[in-house]
Amino acid sequence: MVANLLEDIVVRALGFSFKSSGLALVLGMAVGLLTCACQPPKSSNPAQAPFSGAPPITAADSKSLVHSDLNEMAQPGDEREAEALRAYDQSHGGIFSQIFGGPSKAHAKNFIDERIKYFLTPEELKAWQVPSLQKQPQNWITESDSETEKKMTEKNAQVIAVNSGMGLWLENVIFGFNHALEIPGRGLVPVESSRIGVMMIGPGYQPSRPFEFKNEGVKVVATQPDYRQRTLVHEARHSDCTGGLSEDDLTIVRKVRSLKEFMERYPNLACGHIHVNCPEGHPLAGIPACDRHPWGAYSVDAIYSEGTLAAMSAGNRAGDHTARVIAEMQVLDSWSRVLVKKEGLLSGRLGQPDMTHVDSIRKHRTND
Numbered sequence: 001m002v003a004n005l006l007e008d009i010v011v012r013a014l015g016f017s018f019k020s021s022g023l024a025l026v027l028g029m030a031v032g033l034l035t036c037a038c039q040p041p042k043s044s045n046p047a048q049a050p051f052s053g054a055p056p057i058t059a060a061d062s063k064s065l066v067h068s069d070l071n072e073m074a075q076p077g078d079e080r081e082a083e084a085l086r087a088y089d090q091s092h093g094g095i096f097s098q099i100f101g102g103p104s105k106a107h108a109k110n111f112i113d114e115r116i117k118y119f120l121t122p123e124e125l126k127a128w129q130v131p132s133l134q135k136q137p138q139n140w141i142t143e144s145d146s147e148t149e150k151k152m153t154e155k156n157a158q159v160i161a162v163n164s165g166m167g168l169w170l171e172n173v174i175f176g177f178n179h180a181l182e183i184p185g186r187g188l189v190p191v192e193s194s195r196i197g198v199m200m201i202g203p204g205y206q207p208s209r210p211f212e213f214k215n216e217g218v219k220v221v222a223t224q225p226d227y228r229q230r231t232l233v234h235e236a237r238h239s240d241c242t243g244g245l246s247e248d249d250l251t252i253v254r255k256v257r258s259l260k261e262f263m264e265r266y267p268n269l270a271c272g273h274i275h276v277n278c279p280e281g282h283p284l285a286g287i288p289a290c291d292r293h294p295w296g297a298y299s300v301d302a303i304y305s306e307g308t309l310a311a312m313s314a315g316n317r318a319g320d321h322t323a324r325v326i327a328e329m330q331v332l333d334s335w336s337r338v339l340v341k342k343e344g345l346l347s348g349r350l351g352q353p354d355m356t357h358v359d360s361i362r363k364h365r366t367n368d
């Protein structure tokens, strides 16, 4: 039913969105932390470069939009929607509650609050970041940013948000760097945990975007808050170092020479919920916008999208056909980034979601 509806109305979304993890920072280190995949190609001002056809939004406006989206999650809202979300949770073995701590958008808001403390524009991040003076080894990952940017341009992909705190932390632990943040009112704060919680708002965080409809052509459509909130839960998941890392693991990572090798050898993809390149045949093939491990950022994003779609279909918004079709497409998009079997996740065969976080680095791998 969903697929038919999609085939019927939405042929494809223009400006396919790409959510980057801190891995974008790892990619960007060769040319400086802020000149990475965080910025869209062919633009000097990321805040002024929305998907083609959509009205521009300033960085300050995108920040207000984040806060208004978070605020919406905390409101009681439509009771029929809330009930439908609880019903979704029950019929899916309580998976929404297991991930977010309870069957409501307010629980998902708490989940975000625990993991992201600061939502910054690119300029604010630049001002706050105190980069380490140490340099990564010259022969570490040698791909340049331009290669990733080229792929993103080819696919018309754009960054919605980046969990920069996780990226900075990962660099600190891999190379013994001392990146810190100059937080207004708090002074210099060392980045000692992926849960420092800093999200950079990317150029793709927009109130509207173009979609191509089969019979109506391209239309710029105002998206629902749910559409953007999934990005916030996604980025929040990147703050979790699930399962931790060890010194032995870091020794392996220090020896990688390419991004591909990094993705293959990074010992615990669940620490920072690192993405891998999407496979051949995927709309984002060759771009790190897919998850190879269970219960990563895209799985969490997919469960949020499914739950909120169920909600949307039951309340006052049920009659908004366009909004529902876009929400259905977003569910398919999120699951398409999850390379493990959905059935394996929902049946528990691939394990229950581990929502804990480990800050410290062990000496040795526990499984050795």
Ligand SMILES: [Zn+2]
Pocket (backbone or CB within 6 Å): 019, 020, 021, 234, 235, 238, 275, 297
């Ligand atoms: Zn991500």
